Every structure is written in C-alpha cells, then in structure tokens.
Amino acid sequence: xxxxxxxxxxxxxxxxxxxxxxxxxxxxxxxxxxxxxxxxxxxxxxxxxxxxxxxxxxxxxxxxxxxxxxxxxxxxxxxxxxxxxxxxxxxxxxxxxxxxxxxxxxxxxxxxxxxxxxxxxxxxxxxxxxxxxxxxxxxxxxxxxxxxxxxxxxxxxxxxxx
Numbered sequence: 001x002x003x004x005x006x007x008x009x010x011x012x013x014x015x016x017x018x019x020x021x022x023x024x025x026x027x028x029x030x031x032x033x034x035x036x037x038x039x040x041x042x043x044x045x046x047x048x049x050x051x052x053x054x055x056x057x058x059x060x061x062x063x064x065x066x067x068x069x070x071x072x073x074x075x076x077x078x079x080x081x082x083x084x085x086x087x088x089x090x091x092x093x094x095x096x097x098x099x100x101x102x103x104x105x106x107x108x109x110x111x112x113x114x115x116x117x118x119x120x121x122x123x124x125x126x127x128x129x130x131x132x133x134x135x136x137x138x139x140x141x142x143x144x145x146x147x148x149x150x151x152x153x154x155x156x157x158x159x160x161x162x
Contacts, residue, residue: 002026002086006040010079011069012061017082019052019060024084027052028060034087037062041072041080049093091121099128102141109145123155 004023012018021028027035038047050062074080103110113121124144131137140159147158 001088002030002032004082004084006081006083008079009082011064011074011076014076015063015065016061017064019062019082019084021060024052024060027084027086032086034092035062036085036087036089038083038085039064039068039072039074039080040082041074041078044072046072049087049089091125092118093122093125094129095125096129096137096141098134098137099125099141099144102138102145106145106149109148112148113145120155124158127155127159 004027007020007023009017009019032052035050035052036047037050038045046068048068050064053061053063055061069075072080103113113124116124128137128141128144131140143161144158147160147162150162152158152162
C-alpha cells in the first residue's frame with residue numbers, strides 16, 4: 001500500500017490544508033484523487049478520507065473541516081503532523097454498519113446505490129453517518145432506501161418521509 005512519510009502542515013485557511021509536493025509525489029504520479037489521512041497533534045490523532053485537490057496555482061489541497069479541527073484541537077498557526085495513505089476503501093469513506101446492513105437487506109435499493117456516482121454515494125454515507133444514535137442511522141437509512149426506490153434524485157429529499 002502506498003503511503004507518505006509523516007510531514008508537518010498548518011491550516012491554509014479556515015477549512016483546508018495545502019500539502020507539500022515532496023511527501024505526496026507518488027500520489028501525484030499515480031493520479032490518486034482520494035486519500036486516507038492520519039492527522040496528529042499533541043498526542044491526539046484522527047483518521048479520515050479526503051479528496052486530493054489540484055489547483056491551477058500548482059498546489060495540492062485537502063479539505064479539513066472545523067469539526068475535524070476541533071477533535072484534533074488545532075487552531076490557525078498550529079503546526080501538526082499528517083501522513084497520507086492510498087485509499088483502498090470501496091466508497092472513499094467508511095460506511096456505517098447501519099447503512100450497510102439496510103442496503104444489504106434491500107437488493108433493489110443496493111443496486112440503485114451502487115449505480116450512483118461515487119460522489120453521490122459518499123454524500124449518502126456522510127448524511128447517514130452524521131447521526132449519533134444507531135437507531136436514528138437505521139431509521140434514516142430505511143427512509144433513504146425507500147426514496148431511492150421511488151426515484152428521488154434530489155439530495156435534499158433523500159432523508160425526508162414522503
């Protein structure tokens with residue numbers, strides 16, 4: 001599996017990090033669009049998936065949300081360590097057990113889900129995983145599967161009862 005050495009970064013703006021080219025050179029050569037990231041700051045670590053964005057200015061950037069910053073305990077001007085890994089996950093993000101179970105129990109919904117674009121699949125996974133309660137994730141996954149089978153394509157309506 002492809003992985004970088006650990007390297008030091010800081011926030012580029014409120015919600016992103018610019019990655020130095022040298023440690024991620026193999027990812028650039030391999031044209032990797034998504035990566036798994038481990039960020040470490042003062043004995044605290046978080047693991048997440050991110051899109052490796054190339055900008056016209058020649059820089060590579062990843063999104064690093066306020067929520068992730070809070071969990072890690074970093075602020076603007078703090079320096080912290082990153083390590084980047086090849087993303088071998090099926091969807092480019094970890095899917096909750098609840099969503100996976102609901103999809104596997106409903107072949108029609110699973111087929112529709114599998115035929116969505118990778119970005120829409122990740123949007124669904126994120127939408128379900130943001131609920132803290134396992135029961136709420138199950139309930140929302142059931143609503144989602146019914147809406148997918150009804151042909152609802154508007155993401156704003158995926159988790160609403162109809």
